[in-house]
Amino acid sequence: xxxxxxxxxxxxxxxxxxxxxxxxxxxxxxxxxxxxxxxxxxxxxxxxxxxxxxxxxxxxxxxxxxxxxxxxxxxxxxxxxxxxxxxxxxxxxxxxxxxxxxxxxxxxxxxxxxxxxxxxxxxxxxxxxxxxxxxxxxxxxxxxxxxxxxxxxxxxxxxxxxxxxxxxxxxxxxxxxxxxxxxxxxxxxxxxxxxxxxxxxxxxxxxxxxxxxxxxxxxxxxxxxxxxxxxxxxxxxxxxxxxxxxxxxxxxxxxxxxxxxxxxxxxxxxxxxxxxxxxxxxxxxxxxxxxxxxxxxxxxxxxxxxxxxxxxxxxxxxxxxxxxxxxxxxxxxxxxxxxxxxxxxxxxxxxxxxxxxxxxxxxxxxxxxxxxxxxxxxxxxxxxxxxxxxxxxxxxxxxxxxxxxxxxxxxxxxxxxxxxxxxxxxxxxxxxxxxxxxxxxxxxxxxxxxxxxxxxxxxxxxxxxxxxxxxxxxxxxxxxxxxxxxxxxxxxxxxxxxxxxxxxxxxxxxxxxxxxxxxxxxxxxxxxxxxxxxxxxxxxxxxxxxxxxxxxxxxxxxxxxxxxxxxxxxxxxxxxxxxxxxxxxxxxxxxxxxxxxxxxxxxxxxxxxxxxxxxxxxxxxxxxxxxxxxxxxxxxxxxxxxxxx
Numbered sequence: 001x002x003x004x005x006x007x008x009x010x011x012x013x014x015x016x017x018x019x020x021x022x023x024x025x026x027x028x029x030x031x032x033x034x035x036x037x038x039x040x041x042x043x044x045x046x047x048x049x050x051x052x053x054x055x056x057x058x059x060x061x062x063x064x065x066x067x068x069x070x071x072x073x074x075x076x077x078x079x080x081x082x083x084x085x086x087x088x089x090x091x092x093x094x095x096x097x098x099x100x101x102x103x104x105x106x107x108x109x110x111x112x113x114x115x116x117x118x119x120x121x122x123x124x125x126x127x128x129x130x131x132x133x134x135x136x137x138x139x140x141x142x143x144x145x146x147x148x149x150x151x152x153x154x155x156x157x158x159x160x161x162x163x164x165x166x167x168x169x170x171x172x173x174x175x176x177x178x179x180x181x182x183x184x185x186x187x188x189x190x191x192x193x194x195x196x197x198x199x200x201x202x203x204x205x206x207x208x209x210x211x212x213x214x215x216x217x218x219x220x221x222x223x224x225x226x227x228x229x230x231x232x233x234x235x236x237x238x239x240x241x242x243x244x245x246x247x248x249x250x251x252x253x254x255x256x257x258x259x260x261x262x263x264x265x266x267x268x269x270x271x272x273x274x275x276x277x278x279x280x281x282x283x284x285x286x287x288x289x290x291x292x293x294x295x296x297x298x299x300x301x302x303x304x305x306x307x308x309x310x311x312x313x314x315x316x317x318x319x320x321x322x323x324x325x326x327x328x329x330x331x332x333x334x335x336x337x338x339x340x341x342x343x344x345x346x347x348x349x350x351x352x353x354x355x356x357x358x359x360x361x362x363x364x365x366x367x368x369x370x371x372x373x374x375x376x377x378x379x380x381x382x383x384x385x386x387x388x389x390x391x392x393x394x395x396x397x398x399x400x401x402x403x404x405x406x407x408x409x410x411x412x413x414x415x416x417x418x419x420x421x422x423x424x425x426x427x428x429x430x431x432x433x434x435x436x437x438x439x440x441x442x443x444x445x446x447x448x449x450x451x452x453x454x455x456x457x458x459x460x461x462x463x464x465x466x467x468x469x470x471x472x473x474x475x476x477x478x479x480x481x482x483x484x485x486x487x488x489x490x491x492x493x494x495x496x497x498x499x500x501x502x503x504x505x506x507x508x509x510x511x512x513x514x515x516x517x518x519x520x521x522x523x524x525x526x527x528x529x530x531x532x533x534x535x536x537x538x539x540x541x542x543x544x545x546x547x548x549x550x551x552x553x554x555x556x557x558x559x560x561x562x563x564x565x566x567x568x569x570x571x572x573x574x575x576x577x578x579x580x581x582x583x584x585x586x587x588x589x590x591x592x593x594x595x596x597x598x599x600x601x602x603x604x605x606x607x608x609x610x611x612x613x614x615x616x617x618x619x620x621x622x623x624x625x626x627x628x629x630x631x632x633x634x635x636x637x638x639x640x641x642x643x644x645x
Contacts, residue, residue, distance in 0.1 A: 002525055006490070008536040012233055016106030016241075017541055021052050021099075031539055033109065034245075034262050034554045037127040037214075038252040039064055040196075041262055042134045044085075044109055044125050054100040054111050056085040058125070060134050062196050063251045063260070063267035066164040070319045075267045076161055078170045078196065083155035085125075087138055087192075090151050090179070091118050105541050107219040107244050118144045121152075129214040129248075131206045136192040142182035151179030154192050160199065170196040171203055222247065225286050227597040228566055231590075238531040238541075239566060242559035245542045246279060249556035250290050255321030256297040257290055259283075263545060263553035269318040269325075270298040272333040273384050274557035276340040277401065278505070282560040284347035284575075285567060287600030295344055299357050302337055306363040310370055312381075313337065329381035330371075332398030336384070338364035339401040342408030346575030349602025351415070354578070358416055361409050365425065368402050376435030378402055385503070388549075389460070389496055392453025396440045397465050403432050404469035408575070415578050433471060441474060445486065448477030459486050461493035461506035467513025468568075475517045482510050483526060491547065492530050503546045504534075508561040515569030515586045518638050524588040527565065570594060571608060572640060578602055583633070584640035585610045585621045593621075604628060604645050 009029070010017045030047035041061040048054050058080040065076040089096045098113035098121060108126040124137040140150050157172040172194045180188045191208025228239045250259045253268045260267045261274050270276070275298045283291035301317045305324075313333050314324035338361050345354040345361075371379045377399045383391040406429035413422035442451040444459050452460035463478055481487065486497040492507030494500070507530060514523035535541055543562045544552035567573050571594075572584025579602035587594055593611040600606070606627040613622050613634065620636040625643050633641040 002488075002529055005529075006537070008532065009538060010536040010540055012237055012536070013104065016104060017237065017536060018102055018104040020102055021048060021054075022101050024048070024052075027052070029538075032551075033105070033541065034264075035107075035109070035125070035127050036248045036251070036262060036556075037129040037131075037134075038250065038257070039132040040127050040134050041249075041251075041264075041267065042125060042127040043264055046103070046109075046111065048100055048103075052099040052101075054086075054103070054113060056111070056123070056125075058085040058134075058136075059264060060170075060194055060196075061262075061264060061267060062132075062168075062170075064132075064253060064320075065161075065168045065196060065198070066268070066319060067161065068164050070164040070323065072269055072316065072318045072325055073265045074164065074319060076163060076168055076170075076196065077264070078157065078159075078194070080157055080194070084157045084172065085136065087121075087123070087152035087154045089119060089121060089140070090153060091148050093149070107222070107241075108215060114143065118142070118148060119150065124212075126212065126215045128206060128211045129218045131211065131214070132197065132204065133193050133195040133206050133211060135194070135208055135211045137208060137212060138190040138192065139187060140182065140189075141187045142184055145184050147181055147183055149179050149181050150188065151177075152190055157194060165198065167199040168196060169199050169203065170194070173205060175208065218248065219244065221288070224598055225288060226563070226567075226599050229595040229597075230566075231592070231594075232528065234528065234535060235531055235566075238535045239563060241535070241541045242543065242562040245554060245556050245559035246282065246563065247286070247288070247291055250294045253320040255301060257294045258297055258320075259291070259294040259556070261545075261555040261557055263550060263555045266555070268320045269316055270301060271316045272302065272313065272331070272336040273315075274555070276302070277336040278340070278557040279560040280340045281343040281347065282564050282567070284344045285573075285599050285601065287598075287603075287605060292348075296353070299341055299344075299360065303357070303360045306360055306367075310363075310367050312367070313364075315386075328386040331382045331384060331386060332378065332380040332395070332401065334364035334367040335378065335398045335401040335405060337361075338368070338405035338409065342405050342412055343575060346408055346411055346415075346577065347581075347601055349575075349578035351578060354412060355416060358409075358412050361405070361412065362421070365402075365405065365409060369428075375439045376431060377439045384505075385495070388501075389499075390453060390456035392455040394439070395453045395462075396436070396450055397452075397462050399432065399436050399440070400465040400469050400471065403429055403436065403471065406432065407470075411576050436466065436471065437473065443477075444481065445484070447481040447484070448474050449481045450474065450478065456496075459484070459497040461487060461495050461503070461510065464493075464506065464510035464513045467517045468509055470516070472517050475519070479514055479517065479519055479522060482514070483522070488526070490529075490533060492533075501546065501548065504543045504558045505545075505561055508543060508558065508565055512561075512565045512569040515565065516572060516584070518586050520570070520586045520588045523569075566594075566596070567599070571596065571610065573608075575601070576642065579604065579645040581643050582640045583608065583623055583625075583643055585623065585635070587612070587621075602645055606645075 032045040043059040114120040122139040312330035316325040410425040543558040545555040595609040597607040623633040
């Protein structure tokens with residue numbers, strides 16, 4: 001049941017979104033977002049009071065500077081006092097009070113303020129993508145009809161921290177420091193730069209213009225890579241922002257580049273769910289060096305723990321690869337790793353890479369075999385939610401991830417000429433599908449759906465997981481349950497009926513599953529509602545982790561999952577071999593089509609366009625795949641085509 005539509009606080013504008021403060025009546029309001037580069041993550045919280053005064057608090061996280069104890073949360077943080085992010089503007093020697101006029105986001109956060117007669121200013125926040133610094137760009141425009149002298153006063157930030165590898169220093173600078181004379185209509189720019197380094201190294205002060213250029217080049221690459229075009233501009237913009245958040249959160253560490261969730265706590269570390277299961281399959285489609293390198297580093301870190309005794313792999317490898325976290329024991333981590341890694345290797349289409357990591361996939365499958373219950377499903381100590389909700393001795397998610405992993409592993413085995421193993425995995429997959437039905441299949445509130453575990457028979461958001469792996473025998477009851485008033489809210493899915501908690505990861509999984517199940521017309525309204533809420537509502541502009549836990553942090557892997565709604569849901573892409581994939585379109589009746597450009601499969605850059613073709617006898621789709629050659633296919637609704645490059 002769709003929630004009642006509320007008025008959007010933000011609106012679309014070219015390149016991003018904006019919030020008009022001059023017409024805003026619902027104040028005060030505050031929000032926060034995160035932006036990241038290789039060496040620093042910039043968390044910005046901004047508040048607009050009733051008089052439209054805008055105050056900013058900024059926290060900088062330095063994942064490569066490790067604190068004590070060197071655990072999951074040990075990245076150095078420098079907390080900026082308000083004076084360090086809120087300049088005092090002096091005009092003709094007097095402090096000029098300013099009011100906010102507009103806030104916008106286009107991959108950088110921009111705040112405009114003015115006194116209405118003398119000065120208009122813009123504060124822009126962004127991290128360096130390649131250097132050890134974060135930036136505030138300060139721009140002033142003389143809006144009067146006479147010359148004025150202007151200078152921003154920005155309090156410095158300087159200090160030391162004692163960490164795991166010595167003492168670290170942090171500092172800031174404003175350039176230039178002098179006041180300037182502006183003629184009517186004239187503009188001037190200052191840069192406030194924040195940097196950090198070990199005490200034995202000298203802080204390198206980059207040029208502010210260089211930092212801005214780095215960020216703009218990154219954003220341009222995000223706009224070009226996997227470029228989505230649908231009839232709905234809100235969906236297109238949300239997809240673009242999700243690409244930014246998923247791919248900016250890749251950090252330099254002593255173990256190489258690592259993708260990490262962020263959120264002020266989770267850096268220089270990898271998880272079997274956030275990275276191996278959520279982000280890595282998406283990164284395979286990007287064709288970009290940094291995301292690909294981060295995946296390979298992630299896979300290698302976990303592979304080190306796959307020994308002959310078949311002990312559970314860690315849930316997370318932390319502290320730049322130097323330690324582990326397994327506080328909830330086995331969460332089904334081997335199934336998560338096998339699922340994401342097999343999909344990644346197939347999409348990459350690199351036989352040498354597949355030969356290196358297929359043994360890791362096989363190890364994970366053997367581990368799962370050893371965890372089989374007599375009923376044929378997989379036992380685990382906890383699950384992806386780490387015991388926050390009932391998970392029983394076996395949960396639906398782990399067995400479904402294994403089911404999908406077996407399909408991909410069978411395809412991989414054939415590509416690597418291991419035919420017997422391919423047959424073995426396919427046979428096990430068919431048996432597992434039956435076991436999932438018999439063990440988890442259940443009627444809840446008259447819905448023919450699933451119980452998440454035998455010990456918990458309440459409706460759960462993760463009943464969506466079978467739809468995402470191609471198990472559709474209970475799809476109608478499952479979709480009705482997901483969109484019932486017991487689960488669907490204005491923030492997407494509740495984790496469990498009767499509770500108030502939501503985690504976006506299950507919502508975006510569910511939306512992907514509904515489209516994969518050929519139910520585009522049932523899913524499109526919910527996709528629009530969810531996307532509009534996250535892009536233009538009260539907390540923008542990305543998918544979030546959870547609420548009430550974590551204050552709806554913009555963790556990065558949720559954004560990767562959001563992008564997969566379109567690739568694996570609406571387009572229905574699934575790698576079947578090296579340079580081979582199936583396409584199973586599922587688009588709403590009121591769409592004529594959709595297109596994705598600069599998507600990479602098997603090292604080949606492609607564009608894929610779906611156009612609706614309605615005839616007197618049946619409706620279907622024309623699929624145009626353009627890479628080194630152009631291929632055209634036609635399929636009826638509900639069918640798929642096999643594309644070989």
